[in-house]
Amino acid sequence: MMVTTLTYTPRQWLGLLLGLGLVTAPHVNHLPPTILAFVAVVWLWRVAIIFRPDVQPGKIVLLLLTMTGLALLFAQHRAVFGRDAGTGLFVVALILKLMELKRERDVYLVVFLAFIVAATQFLYDQTLWMGLYIILVCGLLLTVLMTLNDAEGGLWRQVRAALTILIQALPLTLALFLLFPRLEAPRWMLLKQDRSARTGLSEFMEPGSITNLGMSDELVFRVRFEGKTPPMRERYWRGPVFSHTDGKRWSEAGRLTSVRTPAKVEFFGQPYRYTLMMEPQDKPWVFALDLPGDFPEQLIMKSTYQLYDSRDLADQRQEYHLESYTRYRAAAITRREHMVNLHLPGPPAQKIQDLVKNLSGYTAPPETFANNVLDHFRQKAFYYSLTPPAMDNDPIATFLFETRTGFCSHYAAAFVYLMRTAGIPSRVVTGYQGGVMNPVGKFIEVRQANAHAWTEIWLDGKGWVRYDPTAAIAPERVEQTLDIERQLETGAISYLDMDSEITRQLSWLSRAGQLWGSVDYSWQRWVINYRSASQQQLLSKWGIADLKQMFFWLGGILTLTTLMLSLFLLKRSRPGHLSAEVRHYQRFCEQFARLGFPRRIGEGARDYARRMAGDFPDQSELINRISAQFIRLRYEPKAQEEDLARFEKLVREFKLELEGKH
Amino acid sequence: MNLKQKLAESRFFKGEAPVKQPITLSHRRIYILPSRRGLAFAVVLLLLLLIAFVYNNNLVYLLTFALASVYFVSILHCFKSLSGLKVSMGRSSPVFAGEQAHFDLLIDNPAPWARTKIHCRLAQPEFISVPPQVQMSWTLAIASISRGWLALPTVTLASFFPFGWFRAWSPLRFDVGVWVYPKPWPKSVPFPDASADSAADQGHKHRGADDFYGLAEYRPGDSIKHIHWQSYAKGAGVFVKQYSGLQSRELWLDYQAVLNLPLEDRLSLLCRWLLDAQAQGLQFGLRLPGFERPPGQGELHLQACLQALAKF
Numbered sequence: 001m002m003v004t005t006l007t008y009t010p011r012q013w014l015g016l017l018l019g020l021g022l023v024t025a026p027h028v029n030h031l032p033p034t035i036l037a038f039v040a041v042v043w044l045w046r047v048a049i050i051f052r053p054d055v056q057p058g059k060i061v062l063l064l065l066t067m068t069g070l071a072l073l074f075a076q077h078r079a080v081f082g083r084d085a086g087t088g089l090f091v092v093a094l095i096l097k098l099m100e101l102k103r104e105r106d107v108y109l110v111v112f113l114a115f116i117v118a119a120t121q122f123l124y125d126q127t128l129w130m131g132l133y134i135i136l137v138c139g140l141l142l143t144v145l146m147t148l149n150d151a152e153g154g155l156w157r158q159v160r161a162a163l164t165i166l167i168q169a170l171p172l173t174l175a176l177f178l179l180f181p182r183l184e185a186p187r188w189m190l191l192k193q194d195r196s197a198r199t200g201l202s203e204f205m206e207p208g209s210i211t212n213l214g215m216s217d218e219l220v221f222r223v224r225f226e227g228k229t230p231p232m233r234e235r236y237w238r239g240p241v242f243s244h245t246d247g248k249r250w251s252e253a254g255r256l257t258s259v260r261t262p263a264k265v266e267f268f269g270q271p272y273r274y275t276l277m278m279e280p281q282d283k284p285w286v287f288a289l290d291l292p293g294d295f296p297e298q299l300i301m302k303s304t305y306q307l308y309d310s311r312d313l314a315d316q317r318q319e320y321h322l323e324s325y326t327r328y329r330a331a332a333i334t335r336r337e338h339m340v341n342l343h344l345p346g347p348p349a350q351k352i353q354d355l356v357k358n359l360s361g362y363t364a365p366p367e368t369f370a371n372n373v374l375d376h377f378r379q380k381a382f383y384y385s386l387t388p389p390a391m392d393n394d395p396i397a398t399f400l401f402e403t404r405t406g407f408c409s410h411y412a413a414a415f416v417y418l419m420r421t422a423g424i425p426s427r428v429v430t431g432y433q434g435g436v437m438n439p440v441g442k443f444i445e446v447r448q449a450n451a452h453a454w455t456e457i458w459l460d461g462k463g464w465v466r467y468d469p470t471a472a473i474a475p476e477r478v479e480q481t482l483d484i485e486r487q488l489e490t491g492a493i494s495y496l497d498m499d500s501e502i503t504r505q506l507s508w509l510s511r512a513g514q515l516w517g518s519v520d521y522s523w524q525r526w527v528i529n530y531r532s533a534s535q536q537q538l539l540s541k542w543g544i545a546d547l548k549q550m551f552f553w554l555g556g557i558l559t560l561t562t563l564m565l566s567l568f569l570l571k572r573s574r575p576g577h578l579s580a581e582v583r584h585y586q587r588f589c590e591q592f593a594r595l596g597f598p599r600r601i602g603e604g605a606r607d608y609a610r611r612m613a614g615d616f617p618d619q620s621e622l623i624n625r626i627s628a629q630f631i632r633l634r635y636e637p638k639a640q641e642e643d644l645a646r647f648e649k650l651v652r653e654f655k656l657e658l659e660g661k662h
Numbered sequence: 663m664n665l666k667q668k669l670a671e672s673r674f675f676k677g678e679a680p681v682k683q684p685i686t687l688s689h690r691r692i693y694i695l696p697s698r699r700g701l702a703f704a705v706v707l708l709l710l711l712l713i714a715f716v717y718n719n720n721l722v723y724l725l726t727f728a729l730a731s732v733y734f735v736s737i738l739h740c741f742k743s744l745s746g747l748k749v750s751m752g753r754s755s756p757v758f759a760g761e762q763a764h765f766d767l768l769i770d771n772p773a774p775w776a777r778t779k780i781h782c783r784l785a786q787p788e789f790i791s792v793p794p795q796v797q798m799s800w801t802l803a804i805a806s807i808s809r810g811w812l813a814l815p816t817v818t819l820a821s822f823f824p825f826g827w828f829r830a831w832s833p834l835r836f837d838v839g840v841w842v843y844p845k846p847w848p849k850s851v852p853f854p855d856a857s858a859d860s861a862a863d864q865g866h867k868h869r870g871a872d873d874f875y876g877l878a879e880y881r882p883g884d885s886i887k888h889i890h891w892q893s894y895a896k897g898a899g900v901f902v903k904q905y906s907g908l909q910s911r912e913l914w915l916d917y918q919a920v921l922n923l924p925l926e927d928r929l930s931l932l933c934r935w936l937l938d939a940q941a942q943g944l945q946f947g948l949r950l951p952g953f954e955r956p957p958g959q960g961e962l963h964l965q966a967c968l969q970a971l972a973k974f
Contacts, residue, residue: 083717108699108826112706115729119710122721131721135728142732145825151779151791165739165824169731176727183715528720558734566738570745579774579795 006103012147013050015155016107017043019140020098023114023121024091026133030124032076035088038069042095057099066096087120104148111141128523139163168565175557179539179550182532201239201285201430201451204251207395207409218531219279220432220450221287224443226273230289232434234326236454236466237287237446239431241304243337247345248395250413250428252304262303263332265463267293267325277443278318284309287431287446289324290466296320303337304427330463333425341425341458348421349397361422366459373418374472377411380404384470408470412453415469425458429466580644581633584651588626591656605631619656626650677816677833684750684770687819691832692744694737700827703733733827740830743823744780746773747792749834751814752799756841756968758933762803763840765814770797781820806842809929809972813839843968844926847934850887854919854935877901888941902941912957913939913946915967929971936971940964950974 008016021043028036042065049056057065069092077085094113101107118134118141142162143155150158221237242250271293278286286299286307299307299320309318333341348356356362359372383405391398396417399410412428419426433452435444454468539545544553589599592612599608609627613620629647667673674693685691696704707730714722752766765784771777771792778791784802792798806812820831877890880900888902915935920928932948939946940961947957948967953974955967 104826105699108702112703115706115725116709116713119713119722119725122719122725123713123717126719126721131724134721134725138725138729142825146823149779149822149824149826151789161824165732165735166728169728169735172731172734173724173728176731177720177724180723180727182718182723527724530720531718562734562738565735569738569742582795 006101006107008101010050011155012144014047015140015147016110016144017047017050017098019137019144020094020110020114022137022140023118023134024094026121026125026130027087027091027117030084031088031091034072035076035092038072039091039095042069042099046098062099065099069096083120083123087117087123090117090120107144107148111144114141126528128519131523131527135166139166142166168569171561172558175554175561177530178535179544179554179557181547181550182530182535201283203240203283204249205242205409205413205428205430205453206249207391207399207406207413218448220281220446220448221279222277222443222445223289223435224275224277226275228270228272229437229444230272230326234289235434235444236290236429236452236468237432237435238290238292238306238429239285239287240429241302241306241456242428242430243304243340244343245345245413245417253340262301262305263330263334265291265293265305266329266331267291268327268329269325271323271325273321273323276320276322278320284311286318286320288322290326290429290431291328292322292324293328294323296322304429328463333458333463338425338458341427342420342423344417344420348417349394351397351401352418352421355400356418356421359418361418366419366422366424366457369422369424370419370457370467373415374467374469377469377472382411382472408453411469411472412455415455415467419455419457427456429454429456433468581630581647584648585626585630585634588630588651588654591654595656605634616656622650622654626654673833675816675833677818677835680813680835680837682837684748684768685834685836687744687747687749687832689741689745691834692741692830693832694740694828694830696827697822697829700733700829703827707733732825736825737828739824740821740828742775743777743821744819744830744832747771747777747819749817749819751836751838754838754840756843756965756972757806757812758843759806759809759845761806763806763812763842765802765804765838765840767800767802767817768797769800771795777821779821779823781818781822783818783820784815806840809842809844809926811839811972812842813837841969841972843972844929844933846937847927847931849934850938851931851934853913853939854915877903913944914949914957915939915946916949917951918949929974933968933971936964936967 024039024043031039045055045057073085073088073092077088090113094110094117097106097110097113101110115138118138121130121134139159139162142165143159146158146162147155150161240252243253244251272289274289276286276288286295286309288295288307291305292301292307295301295307298309298311300310301307355376356369359369359376361369361372364372381404384407385405388406388410389403391403395410396414399406399414400418409428416426416428430451430453432446432450433454434450435446437444452470454466454470456464456466459465539550544550585605589608592598597612597615603611605627609623613623616623626647629643629650633643633647678691707726710722710726710729713719714726748770750768750770752768754763754765757763767782769780769790769792771794774794776791776793780790780792782788782790782800782802784804788800788802790798790800802817804812804815814836817834817836818831819834820829822829877893878901880889880902890901890903893899893901915932917928917932920931923931936946936948940959943959945957945959946967948955948970950970953970955963955970
């Protein structure tokens with residue numbers, strides 16, 4: 001292949017730079033400021049070169065620039081692998097290459113790098129908007145490539161052509177997306193810093209700032225019960241317990257609670273014996289059925305009754321034999337614990353105090369008050385939503401009085417806050433709830449989507465008693481499963497709210513909000529979380545069971561779409577798609593051809609008419625008229641639509657008669 | 663056509679057997695392979711797939727599949743950019759060795775879409791763009807090195823449309839060519855034959871107002887002595903004077919008469935004499951071993967003689 005020097009007009013330069021700028025732009029949020037500044041400066045420099053070619057850097061400046069970029073990268077990340085470092089590397093490489101575009105080849109390299117930078121965007125942001133944005137920007141990048149291979153046509157024509165090809169590629173894209181086997185990457189491929197990016201429970205809870213609950217169907221653990229399996233409503237798998245709050249963020253109460261040995265617990269009834277198989281995870285937590293009575297030695301119980309593994313798990317699957325009782329009573333609470341679980345970041349707002357007073361929090365016994373609060377959630381318009389609005393300032397009050405929309409963390413946090421306002425020691429417990437029985441393996445699978453938050457309040461004589469305020473708003477959630485996918489499938493929850501009365505009262509605005517919510521949900525469920533489990537589930541519905549069949553179908557669809565697309569693309573080369581006047585004229589010529597007087601190669605319409613008029617003298621007038629009209633229609637730009645109609649009529653009525661000859 | 667013939671390597675690079683008729687480019691004549699850039703892009707796709715796999719990120723998968731599908735669909739578009747073109751060759755005129763031979767390539771685009779940036783490679787690559795439903799001619803130049811029949815080599819039409827990832831190409835061979843005449847001897851040399859020589863001398867002597875009958879446009883090979891400098895100075899172009907006085911003279915140009923020169927130089931000298939004789943309006947004949955053309959006159963006669971030299 002020849003080496004082609006780049007001849008770019010300022011317009012093309014601007015197009016290229018715009019495309020690359022748009023690709024990099026969303027990275028503003030995650031690039032370190034120094035690298036961001038570097039990228040911005042070099043980009044602006046490059047733009048300046050278009051208008052002032054004399055500011056093009058020399059070799060030495062270029063070398064310095066490259067060194068600077070690499071130094072900045074190294075200073076930031078001290079590595080070239082991993083999400084952040086890799087992204088930085090690609091962005092810096094892209095921007096540096098931009099300074100040295102001499103040949104067409106360099107443009108290709110830059111555009112290829114830009115595709116990778118576009119992809120890294122998805123490691124940070126997976127919203128529908130970002131998806132659409134990146135696809136459009138990729139369309140622009142394809143246009144840049146097209147300008148190199150398409151000499152003519154304005155920019156818009158090329159943008160349109162590139163987008164057309166993108167649309168033509170859509171069916172194949174979908175087939176690949178659905179059928180390409182999704183395999184879990186082995187753990188060793190994940191770099192240390194990327195592991196924390198996976199979904200899962202964290203060491204704190206911040207209901208107001210999370211506006212989108214991840215609904216990963218990633219497996220967390222499996223449980224196989226010996227003998228009886230506890231009913232769904234008792235399957236609370238205990239994780240971190242949060243007692244401390246600053247009003248927004250809830251976290252464990254620090255060293256004090258974690259180091260001490262837990263208070264004695266009295267157990268009732270028969271224990272559940274089971275084997276817990278934890279999938280590899282970043283944290284040493286072991287999610288035992290609430291509340292574990294007997295556990296292996298390597299496990300340690302915090303004073304909040306949470307279990308964790310004392311060993312370095314090194315990302316391996318772990319198996320534990322445990323024993324739990326679902327009926328229990330904690331014997332005592334220390335003074336310290338009592339204090340911590342009553343702590344509020346400041347005096348509660350007047351509105352909250354009024355609410356507590358209205359629900360007789362200051363007068364009635366704790367249990368009555370707790371039930372009153374649950375009734376309040378049940379009767380007032382509180383919604384369960386996976387995508388609640390952000391509540392940045394004073395999330396508790398905002399949730400209770402304004403948005404009234406949230407998921408388990410919101411309800412748990414608000415509930416505990418109200419309890420503490422009324423002077424009842426209470427805390428938030430996080431973990432998982434439910435889990436689906438796998439009928440084949442006879443074990444329960446608990447996935448990230450089962451993550452849950454509930455509360456415990458201290459009742460004298462009863463110990464810590466579990467209250468699940470989310471259950472007040474969505475009883476189905478407790479009775480059936482927390483597996484949202486399954487729930488939506490069975491129609492158990494209709495996603496935003498349970499009450500059809502309320503739905504009717506909603507303004508169109510909230511309907512639009514709901515609509516968007518469900519679009520976003522579908523996006524989450526079908527695109528972002530389309531993983532190996534959901535793929536198998538979906539494909540088995542269509543009878544595609546194994547990998548072999550998957551490839552078989554993929555090949556079939558590939559062949560089919562190719563065939564259809566080539567038919568679509570190439571059919572227009574047949575005469576049927578010539579312009580109308582040519583088609584009519586060809587019909588006219590065919591009449592002569594049938595009698596042995598075809599139009600010769602290269603013979604113009606005028607010459608042919610003269611020849612035919614000579615051979616068919618009594619038709620000569622018509623022949624000349626038709627030919628003249630054809631020439632006019634074909635070559636005169638002023639020809640009108642009705643001229644074409646007249647021409648067609650003329651041709652249709654033209655009948656060549658053999659008697660006319662000799 | 664059996665499989666062995668179908669897969670013959672020459673089809674892919676040299677093209678099918680040469681033909682005279684117009685060639686319509688179809689799937690039988692168009693070949694497609696990824697270009698080097700296309701291969702590089704395939705590597706990029708693999709890298710994207712790896713990122714998607716490691717991070718288990720469905721949107722990266724989606725982007726990868728979208729780009730891979732575009733990659734795949736662009737094969738069809740690449741094919742489409744050549745498919746349906748009707749290519750034929752126009753007439754071309756003979757040249758003297760060392761000159762550029764010109765071939766007219768006629769490209770007819772009957773389809774309603776434009777063909778842009780078609781690489782046409784003969785001697786050096788050139789770009790052709792043909793608007794929809796338009797016929798275009800394109801002149802290809804090729805250096806003629808030695809005398810004889812210069813067959814048009816394989817003309818390769820290629821396209822990298824739309825994204826440069828694939829190269830569709832079609833090697834075309836046409837049964838056309840041009841005669842390459844020997845390179846005329848650089849200087850005018852007196853005609854060989856004594857009688858002819860005297861005739862020429864006479865011609866020189868007798869050249870006067872009576873004999874001069876007009877001006878003709880300069881053609882390569884015309885004697886520099888006959889250039890009509892007056893009209894050239896006026897900026898009217900280059901003309902040569904033509905004389906009628908010598909019309910009746912006969913001149914035999916004989917290969918045997920030119921001695922002591924290598925073969926090519928002899929032919930070159932004969933070529934020069936033929937041209938001079940024609941320019942001076944002489945009656946001239948050519949005698950080569952195994953070829954003889956009696957004295958005659960006119961353009962056709964000259965061409966026949968030059969062709970004899972080219973073939974010799």
